[in-house]
Amino acid sequence: MRPVHLLVTASAALVSLSALSACGKDDAASGKDAAVKVTATDSSCELGAKTGAAGATTFKMTNNGSQVNELEILAPDGKIVSERENVGPGTGAEITVTLSAGTYKILCSAGMTGKGPSQSYTVTGTGKASDPRLDQAVAAYRVYIGDQVDDTLAKTKKFAASVSKGDLAGAKAGFAPSRFGWEAIEPVAESFGDIDPKVDLREADLKKGDKWTGWHRLEKALWKTKSLKGEGPYADQLVKDLETLKARVGTASINATSMANGAKELLDEVATGKITGEEDTFSHTDLSDFKANLDGAQKVFELLRPVVQERDAALTGDLTDEFAKVQKLLTKYEKGNAYVSYDTVGKEQRKELSDEVNALGEPLSKLAGVVAK
Amino acid sequence: MTEVSRRRLFGYSGVTLAAGAAAGAGLVSVAQAHEGPATSDGAVPFFGAHQSGIATPVQDRLHFASFDVVTEDKNRLVRMLKEWTAAGAALTAGHPYGAAAGGLPESPPDDTGEALGLPPARLTLTVGFGPTLFDKGGKDRFGLKARRPAPLIDLPHFPGDNLDAARSGGDICVQACADDPQVAVHAIRNLARIGFGVVAVRWSQLGFGKTSSTTPDQQTPRNMFGFKDGTRNISGDDQAALDRHVWAAAKDGASWMHGGSYVVTRRIRMHIETWDRTSLQEQQDVFGRMKGEGNAYGTKREHDPVPLAKLPADAHVRLAHPDSNGGVQILRRGYSFTDGSDGLGRLDAGLFFIAYQRDPRAQFVVLQNRLAADDHMNEYVQHVGSGIFACPPGVRKGGFWGETLLT
Numbered sequence: 001m002r003p004v005h006l007l008v009t010a011s012a013a014l015v016s017l018s019a020l021s022a023c024g025k026d027d028a029a030s031g032k033d034a035a036v037k038v039t040a041t042d043s044s045c046e047l048g049a050k051t052g053a054a055g056a057t058t059f060k061m062t063n064n065g066s067q068v069n070e071l072e073i074l075a076p077d078g079k080i081v082s083e084r085e086n087v088g089p090g091t092g093a094e095i096t097v098t099l100s101a102g103t104y105k106i107l108c109s110a111g112m113t114g115k116g117p118s119q120s121y122t123v124t125g126t127g128k129a130s131d132p133r134l135d136q137a138v139a140a141y142r143v144y145i146g147d148q149v150d151d152t153l154a155k156t157k158k159f160a161a162s163v164s165k166g167d168l169a170g171a172k173a174g175f176a177p178s179r180f181g182w183e184a185i186e187p188v189a190e191s192f193g194d195i196d197p198k199v200d201l202r203e204a205d206l207k208k209g210d211k212w213t214g215w216h217r218l219e220k221a222l223w224k225t226k227s228l229k230g231e232g233p234y235a236d237q238l239v240k241d242l243e244t245l246k247a248r249v250g251t252a253s254i255n256a257t258s259m260a261n262g263a264k265e266l267l268d269e270v271a272t273g274k275i276t277g278e279e280d281t282f283s284h285t286d287l288s289d290f291k292a293n294l295d296g297a298q299k300v301f302e303l304l305r306p307v308v309q310e311r312d313a314a315l316t317g318d319l320t321d322e323f324a325k326v327q328k329l330l331t332k333y334e335k336g337n338a339y340v341s342y343d344t345v346g347k348e349q350r351k352e353l354s355d356e357v358n359a360l361g362e363p364l365s366k367l368a369g370v371v372a373k
Numbered sequence: 374m375t376e377v378s379r380r381r382l383f384g385y386s387g388v389t390l391a392a393g394a395a396a397g398a399g400l401v402s403v404a405q406a407h408e409g410p411a412t413s414d415g416a417v418p419f420f421g422a423h424q425s426g427i428a429t430p431v432q433d434r435l436h437f438a439s440f441d442v443v444t445e446d447k448n449r450l451v452r453m454l455k456e457w458t459a460a461g462a463a464l465t466a467g468h469p470y471g472a473a474a475g476g477l478p479e480s481p482p483d484d485t486g487e488a489l490g491l492p493p494a495r496l497t498l499t500v501g502f503g504p505t506l507f508d509k510g511g512k513d514r515f516g517l518k519a520r521r522p523a524p525l526i527d528l529p530h531f532p533g534d535n536l537d538a539a540r541s542g543g544d545i546c547v548q549a550c551a552d553d554p555q556v557a558v559h560a561i562r563n564l565a566r567i568g569f570g571v572v573a574v575r576w577s578q579l580g581f582g583k584t585s586s587t588t589p590d591q592q593t594p595r596n597m598f599g600f601k602d603g604t605r606n607i608s609g610d611d612q613a614a615l616d617r618h619v620w621a622a623a624k625d626g627a628s629w630m631h632g633g634s635y636v637v638t639r640r641i642r643m644h645i646e647t648w649d650r651t652s653l654q655e656q657q658d659v660f661g662r663m664k665g666e667g668n669a670y671g672t673k674r675e676h677d678p679v680p681l682a683k684l685p686a687d688a689h690v691r692l693a694h695p696d697s698n699g700g701v702q703i704l705r706r707g708y709s710f711t712d713g714s715d716g717l718g719r720l721d722a723g724l725f726f727i728a729y730q731r732d733p734r735a736q737f738v739v740l741q742n743r744l745a746a747d748d749h750m751n752e753y754v755q756h757v758g759s760g761i762f763a764c765p766p767g768v769r770k771g772g773f774w775g776e777t778l779l780t
Contacts, residue, residue, distance in 0.1 A: 257479055321571055351573075355443055359570035369480025 003151050013137075035060040035094065036121070036195035039107060040069050041141075045108030045117040045301065054125040056255070058096045063087045067110040073097055075106040075120075081132070082139045083249060085112055086146065093250035099123045134256040134371065137303040141259055142250075144299055149249050152181030153242045160235035163218060166228045175222065176280075176288035176338060179215055183292030184299070186269055187262035188252050189245060198241045202279070214235055216282075223282035256304060262370035266293040267361040268270050275354045277342045287339035290353075291330055297364065298323050304371055312370045315363055322360040329356050384433045416493035416553070418536070419465045419482045422632050426497030426730050427704065428609040430588045432550040434751040435580030435708040436557040437638065437725065438565065439543030439760055440572035441507060447515045453780050455573040457500070457564055458646040458773040464560050467493030470567075473494065485566070487559050494553035498560055501636050501762025506544040520778060522627030524635055525763045533755065538638055540758030543575045548727065552705075554581070569659065576758070577639065580708025580725045587704065593667060593675060594684040597643050597709045597722050598753070599669035600660050604675055605695070605744040618702045618736070619729050629777035631765030632698040633731045636702075637737045640710075640758030648753045661688025687749040693740060703728040703736050733761060 035058035037048030042065035063069040066089050070230040073081040073095060081104070084093040096369055101123050109116035159178040162170035182189055182200070189195045199214040213234055221231045273279040299318055301308075309316045329352065333340045347352075417425045442450060460470040471483025471664035507513070547564055551557040558579070565574050576642040584596045585603035588610075593601040607614045618623075648656070657664055661684035667675040669690055671683030684691040695702050706729065711722040730736040745751070765775050 261479075318570065355441075355573035358573065359443065362566060362569035365481045369477045372477065372479035 016135075019099060023205070025216035029065045037062070038071060039064060040071070040108040040110070040206040041065040042069075042110040043117065045106065045119055047106055047119045047121060050120065051122045051124065052094075052099075052202065053242060054100050054123050056271045057097060057123075058094060058253070059107070060094045061087055063089055065089060065110050068112055070109040070112040070114075071356070072105075072107040072109065072114075072295050074107060076102040076104065077163055078105075082135050084142065087250055088247060091247050091250065092168060092202050094253055096138070096253065096255045098190070101125060116315065125340045131307055133306050134304070137175045137307070138254055138256055138259060140303050141300065144303075145188055145249055148181035148185045148296075149180070149189075149242070152178060153239070153246055155181070156242055156273050157239055159218075159220050160239050161190045163235035166230040168222060168226065168228060171228065171319075172283070175215070175219060175283055176285035179289060180292045183269075183289045186293065186296065187265040188249065188281065191252055192245060192248060195248075199238055199245075202281070204278070204281075214241070216280075219280060256307075257368050257372045259300050263297040263367060264365050265359070266300075267364055269293050271354070271357050271361055275350060275357060277345075280342070284341040284343045285339070286342040287330065287333050287345075291339070293321075294326060294330070298327075301364070301367065304367065308370055310368065311373060312366075315366055315370060316364040317368070319360070322356075322363060326360050329353065350367075356372055375585075375614040376520060391394050414467065414492055415495045415664055416466050417495050417497050419462045419768065423767045424497075424499045424633070425465070426499035426548055426550055426766055427619065427634055427706070427764070428587060428615055429495075429497050429550075429587055430609055431706055432495050432557075433498070433552045433581070433583060433585045434550065434554040434557050434724065435583075435727075436549045436554070436561045436577065437580065437727070438547050438561045438577035439503070439550075439575045439724065440545045440547070440565075440568065441575045442514070442544040442571065443573050445514050447779070449571050450515065451773075451775075453568055454500075454775050454779065455773040456567050458768055460563060460567060461498045461560075461768075464488070464563065464695075465493060465496045465498060467491070467496075470563055483699070485559065485563055487562075488556050491556055492553040492554055494556040495498065496549065496551040496556050496560060497634075498564075499550075499764055501546045501548075501764035502778065503543050503546065503760065503762050504670050509544075513630065515779075517778065519555070520627065521628065522621075522625070522630050522725045522763055524621070524627075524734055525761065526643060526734055526738075528637070528733070528759055528761050531741050533745055534759070535755050535757055536759050537757055539578045540578075541760060543760060543762075545572060546636070546638070546760060546762045554579070576726050578758075579712075582709040583723055584707045584709055585705040587706070597645065597711075598648055598656070598660075598727050600656075600662060600664060601675060602660070602689075603705045603707070604667065605679075607702055614702070615704075618731055619704045621731050625732065627763075630763060630765065631777075634704075634731065634764050635649065635727075635733050636757070636760075636762050637728050637730070637733055637749050638760040638762075638765055639724075639726040639756050641724045641726050642721070642757045644753045644755070645720045651753070658685050659689060659753070661685055661690040685749065687747050689744070689748050690748045692743055692748050698740060698743065701736050701739055703730045703740065729764070751773055 008107060036052065036058050038061040039046045040061055059071065059073065061069070061071045063083070069087045070085045071087060072083040072084065075081050082095050082097050084095050087093040104121045105118045106121050106122065107116055107118035111185055132190065155174065155178040159174035162174055173199055178272065200216065201212065202216050203212065203220065211289050217234055218231055218238070221228055241369065270290050270293045274286045274293065277284065277286050279289050280286045305316065333345065444450060465471045468584065469484035469486065469489060473486035473489050476482055495660035504521065504525055504527055506515065506547060507517045547561060549557040549560040550708050556691055561577065583594050584604050586593055587606060589608050593604050596602050607618055619634050621627070621630040621633045621635065653664060662669050668677060669684060670681040671680040679690065679694060679696060681691050681696055691697060706727040708725050709722070710725045711720060713721055715721045728737055765777055768774055
């Protein structure tokens with residue numbers, strides 16, 4: 001992580017991606033009504049508003065029931081516009097969709113059966129209808145985020161078990177894989193400003209009086225002090241903090257533009273933290289984080305591709321080429337299931353990696369503008 | 374490519390507003406402004422038979438950048454050079470390239486913006502192609518090997534050279550000169566940004582305090598040794614001398630270089646601290662020139678004809694003088710540089726030597742062999758970086774940098 005992201009303010013209930021608030025479409029900036037509240041129990045589904053104007057609309061669900069719930073937005077023809085699954089009891093979730101005039105159905109499905117109580121929501125006016133493919137991309141990206149959080153949590157549990165057992169070799173082997181899912185969705189994960197410093201703060205970023213927890217603390221214990229004595233509780237805390245992320249990640253506010261900005265931020269992470277070897281300064285596993293950032297950015301591009309292809313074929317061609325080139329260059333550094341230690345990557349090779357990252361980062365910075373058009 | 378035209382349009386419409394010109398006149402009026410003599414706001418014409426930045430009166434500041442081409446797709450290279458040309462025309466006229474502010478809020482601004490509100494500052498951008506563009510270790514990446522001009526040689530090793538590969542060579546160079554360093558740096562920064570994916574910066578050099586003048590009536594500037602040098606430079610308005618020594622001609626062997634020129638760059642580190650504790654007498658003997666007035670030994674004033682025999686045999690001015698070299702001359706356009714200090718607390722300073730010529734084999738190589746062998750100054754300098762580039766002729770309206778080579 002980079003310290004700058006600590007500036008993103010956190011609120012327990014709803015945290016916006018920095019990119020989203022910057023795009024000028026959040027409710028406060030545009031003067032539109034705030035999100036439509038959806039309050040679910042195991043047997044009810046109440047809306048804070050029954051009507052709204054055409055355009056971008058955010059539904060914010062709170063699950064007050066005892067069962068895992070699901071929020072669905074159904075178009076007048078009955079097709080699903082967007083949905084959010086796995087909304088745990090006592091947690092929330094958010095969906096942003098762009099709606100044109102018509103009567104929609106907002107459905108809460110306790111137990112995630114696809115059935116449940118619903119309310120009508122009527123949209124009027126002639127706001128520009130969004131490309132439904134963008135809404136689909138956002139929905140698919142939310143699934144991807146969920147998968148990555150599950151992955152990082154499962155592997156961190158394994159990593160933590162090794163730490164607690166004092167198994168130095170096992171913990172070293174598990175360190176980089178445990179970070180992969182987190183790194184793939186870093187901008188989203190970092191938008192929870194209170195979780196990020198707990199799990200991903202680097203020693204160099206500590207302020208006076210800060211308590212150092214998280215991956216990099218354990219990294220130093222493994223590679224520098226080479227002792228896991230007393231580190232078990234920190235490993236357990238890391239797992240707990242990631243469980244908090246899992247519970248809250250559904251409330252992250254995401255739209256197609258913020259997705260695209262997130263992809264650009266992932267490349268920024270590579271350009272400023274990984275290329276220089278600052279991220280994993282003790283373990284030198286920077287290339288694993290590099291790969292995760294790259295994959296996360298490429299996922300966003302692939303999900304947005306149908307729309308981007310139509311609006312800017314040249315940009316799509318450039319991005320396709322450049323993603324392929326960076327991926328190919330990275331394969332040169334593969335070693336078994338992992339990557340070579342970054343301290344063995346020489347100055348000229350780092351320059352080559354840096355040039356490729358710049359070659360990809362520049363066109364990638366244009367993605368959000370194309371999506372927002 | 375639609376991207377280019379969009380940026381052009383934004384750039385020029387921005388220009389129109391900034392200049393307060395009548396709406397709708399933007400593109401045409403700006404294009405016309407590039408024709409004719411330098412404008413009163415300090416803009417140097419971009420289009421013409423020769424690239425600007427060679428015979429142009431030397432500006433105060435330099436940012437010189439050398440790029441490696443990182444694609445093997447010739448079409449992408451051409452596309453970039455076309456976009457560079459559009460950017461060059463806008464920047465040298467003092468306009469941003471595309472929107473620096475007021476564009477889509479979701480997109481990064483096209484132009485980086487630090488030159489907004491600054492005058493053109495006589496910005497010139499001069500592009501050249503290095504030997505490796507034509508042949509990189511035997512690889513003919515762009516089908517240009519057969520078009521490599523004979524004068525574009527791989528420079529030989531000169532005695533005393535201690536070249537750093539990371540400060541030498543390159544496939545493409547851009548020399549940005551301006552009277553304001555921010556304008557020059559802005560130009561290189563934006564060209565590098567446009568070029569990502571096609572080119573990558575290999576090295577770049579900032580320079581200040583022009584060390585040569587191409588306008589005889591200007592006071593000859595001093596270099597970091599505190600001496601006037603380059604007194605007898607080719608004048609930028611001496612057409613006969615330019616045609617004879619600077620501009621390449623079709624009959625020289627490469628028709629695409631007609632009207633172009635070959636540039637040699639050398640990063641010459643000066644051993645400042647040892648020089649400073651050298652006696653005035655030895656300093657003057659090194660040059661063969663008095664430090665105060667700048668007059669050569671045996672003369673009264675700086676521009677008096679130099680009686681070569683009255684100068685020490687190993688004096689720099691004597692060895693470099695055309696009369697000592699069968700009339701060989703080069704157009705010098707170098708700048709002093711100071712890149713802070715080296716790790717040993719010494720000033721990392723010297724001369725970034727830039728010389729334009731018609732054929733380096735008969736000009737720079739001849740002169741440098743002579744200087745490297747005998748120049749007293751070698752005790753106080755070391756060549757640590759080197760480059761040679763074929764600068765194509767000027768850009769015609771509607772054309773692009775390198776058009777004669779790449780089409």
